[in-house]
Amino acid sequence: MLNFKMTTLENLALPPRDYDLVGKYSQDEINGFSTEVIPSLINEVIKHNPGRVLDCMAGDGNLTSRFIQTLIEGQRPLPQIEILEFSSVQSQIARDALSAYSVRVWNGDVLTMKDLETKKDLFDDNTFDCVMLKSANHEIPRDLQTKLWGQIFRVLKPGGMLINLGFLFDEEHTRDDVRSLALCKDELAGFSGAVSNRYFLLRKELIQFLHGAGFVRVQTLKKVMYNISAGRVAKNYFPRDFEKHQIFKDAILSSRNLRDFGFIEKQGDDIAFLAEGEITIAYKNLV
Numbered sequence: 277m278l279n280f281k282m283t284t285l286e287n288l289a290l291p292p293r294d295y296d297l298v299g300k301y302s303q304d305e306i307n308g309f310s311t312e313v314i315p316s317l318i319n320e321v322i323k324h325n326p327g328r329v330l331d332c333m334a335g336d337g338n339l340t341s342r343f344i345q346t347l348i349e350g351q352r353p354l355p356q357i358e359i360l361e362f363s364s365v366q367s368q369i370a371r372d373a374l375s376a377y378s379v380r381v382w383n384g385d386v387l388t389m390k391d392l393e394t395k396k397d398l399f400d401d402n403t404f405d406c407v408m409l410k411s412a413n414h415e416i417p418r419d420l421q422t423k424l425w426g427q428i429f430r431v432l433k434p435g436g437m438l439i440n441l442g443f444l445f446d447e448e449h450t451r452d453d454v455r456s457l458a459l460c461k462d463e464l465a466g467f468s469g470a471v472s473n474r475y476f477l478l479r480k481e482l483i484q485f486l487h488g489a490g491f492v493r494v495q496t497l498k499k500v501m502y503n504i505s506a507g508r509v510a511k512n513y514f515p516r517d518f519e520k521h522q523i524f525k526d527a528i529l530s531s532r533n534l535r536d537f538g539f540i541e542k543q544g545d546d547i548a549f550l551a552e553g554e555i556t557i558a559y560k561n562l563v
């Protein structure tokens with residue numbers, strides 16, 4: 277189980293970043309995935325039998341934590357696991373939560389694979405057997421997506437596996453509505469970086485980026501549905517702010533394309549939108 281200690285903004289050596297502001301929160305509660313989604317991802321990683329794994333853009337380390345719990349329950353040996361995360365606060369939460377295990381947590385940038393404070397390169401080429409990304413690639417702007425997938429490809433060993441759980445749209449209209457809702461939430465939460473950076477990929481774009489980086493055998497492991505409610509977003513990003521909660525609720529209700537596609541759902545007093553996503557796997561070819 278995650279065991280959180282308090283990390284304050286005053287402790288930070290560098291200026292705060294978006295996910296420093298939110299502090300302790302639950303990404304999975306917000307995303308509202310059905311219960312089999314995360315186990316499917318974890319089981320696929322276990323099947324690959326990696327010796328060294330990178331949980332990339334890992335937030336508070338919740339995926340690594342569940343990965344480790346699954347391995348322990350199955351009486352399997354733990355691989356060497358490393359975490360890369362941009363926010364100092366989330367990195368520290370991950371460090372504290374995983375201190376019982378020999379997980380290395382790096383406060384770094386996926387686009388350079390450098391430590392943010394020391395500016396040192398973190399990973400050589402061909403380092404990891406598996407890179408996992410959960411609900412994170414949409415944080416990177418479109419013009420830097422080539423860099424994102426290129427860096428992940430670089431640090432994977434030949435034969436290594438990328439597993440990516442993220443938003444993935446077939447339809448531009450629904451993608452654009454989700455982008456608008458994310459923008460609304462980010463403005464309400466004070467996420468100035470996300471307001472300008474976020475980019476939500478169409479399926480054809482992801483495939484293009486992955487092939488462009490050199491990945492082969494790009495395939496869908498599982499289609500998933502995000503189920504994001506105004507109540508759960510408000511609870512995690514602006515708790516007790518009823519005005520912001522109402523603004524976000526109204527934004528969901530006025531998302532015409534999502535409504536036309538049947539992607540708006542009333543949940544008791546709460547209102548949610550559904551967004552298409554996928555667990556995608558891809559490999560670096562054996563040389």
Ligand SMILES: C[S@@+](CC[C@H](N)C(=O)[O-])C[C@H]1O[C@@H](n2cnc3c(N)ncnc32)[C@H](O)[C@@H]1O
Nearest residue numbers: 295303333334335361362363385386410412415
């Ligand atoms: C939506 S959160 C998801 C976190 C985690 N994967 C999860 O599912 O709980 C996206 C994370 O990506 C991190 N991030 C954004 N830009 C990054 C970058 N350039 N390098 C590393 N991490 C980054 C953010 O700080 C944030 O913690």
